[in-house]
Amino acid sequence: MTEATQYVTLGVADSLFAVPVSRVQEILEPQPIARMPRAPEDFLGIIEVRGQSVPVIDLRLRLGMSPAEDTHDTRVIVLDVLMSGAMQKLALRADRVFEVAELDGPLEPPVKIGGRWGAECVAGVGRRNGAFATVFDLDRLFVSQDVAGVTAAA
Template identity: 80%
Template sequence: MAERTQYVTLGVGDSLFAIPVARVQEILEPQPLARMPRAPADFLGVIDVRGQGVPVTDLRLRLAMQPAEDTLDTRVIVLEVEIDGGRRKVALRADRVFEVAELDDGSLEPPVRMGTRWQADCVAGVGRRNGAFVTVFDLDRLFAMDGEAVGEVAA
């Protein structure tokens, strides 16, 4: 029997997303940020994670959604991604984190293609969890979207 991938499921607005659990370093509550001047809108700043400066991206803004204030459910997910040929720690701010889970049938469908105006480069595939669609991110591409590699901040 093939080993099934586990995902951390998270919510942003009404949407359900997932990231491979193997890429998650830790999940934190929001904390004070060091803001960076002239940073892209989705780059919130840098947090301290065990003595290391880690850049934080607002997932809502990265996905061109409306900004939202932090709530009691807001979480910062520290990840390891590949940027410019090297592994780096980065973090995503999400509205909430649900659970570590497997997808219903363990498989992903390819992202929907709708033409040239919409790009699904940051989507590894779409699965289902408890009957709901779950969009699984390709984290390396998510952080390289628009040629703006997040993680270039010196700590």
Template identity: 60%
Template sequence: MAERQQYVTLGVAEEIFAVPVTRVQEILDMRPIARLPRAPDNLLGMIDVRGEGVPVLDLRLTLGMGAAIDTENTRIVVLSVETAHGPVVLGLRADRVFEVTVLDSDALDPAPAISAGWSGHCIEGIGRRNGQFVTVLDLDRLLGNAVPAAGRAA
């Protein structure tokens, strides 16, 4: 029997999102972020991760949700994303990180195709965990164009 895909589940507002555990390098407590002048709203700035500058995106703002203040549960998920310029390491600010887990089924439902103005292009699929919906993010589509060239991995 094949190993089931594992995901890191993230909380943003009241929603649950998931990213493949294979893309996650580490999960950090919130820390000071160096702001970048004239950066897009969802690009919070840069942090140092073991001597490497890593851009940090706010998942809430990237998904079109309202900003929120940091709490003791706020985390930065450091992960790898494929961009047009190659692989990039970046941080994703999430309200909280729940667990590393498998979903109730390996099969994901497709994102609903309900509107021409909304394609769900950044959603790999919809799964369930303990009966709750979990949106599995397509990191490359969601974040691949949001990273400045300076954030490229060597």
């Protein structure tokens, strides 16, 4: 019998996403962020987490959505992400975090529609309470040079 994978489900705009709970270190309320000059648009800056500088990425901007102000529900999710062959701490700002749960049934592979849409940062699509939940491949979501360089500097 295989053990079911648990996910942290989170919301950005009207979309439901999920990340493996095994990669989540902490879920924090918004806090002051030290801005960095000439940083990529989705890189908000750095925060201190248990004495360590951790880069914060705005998930809305990373996904090509319009920016939004923090609300009462906004959360910062501190994750372990594989970058440049080593595990690094990275934080995501999301509109809200729902729960830690198993998805309803197995993951389906990301849809392939060809053309310009790349699904390489999607591990699969599941369902939770009747809604589609896109599961991120965290190591591929943050593979770009801009995030790798920022993490190395932090």
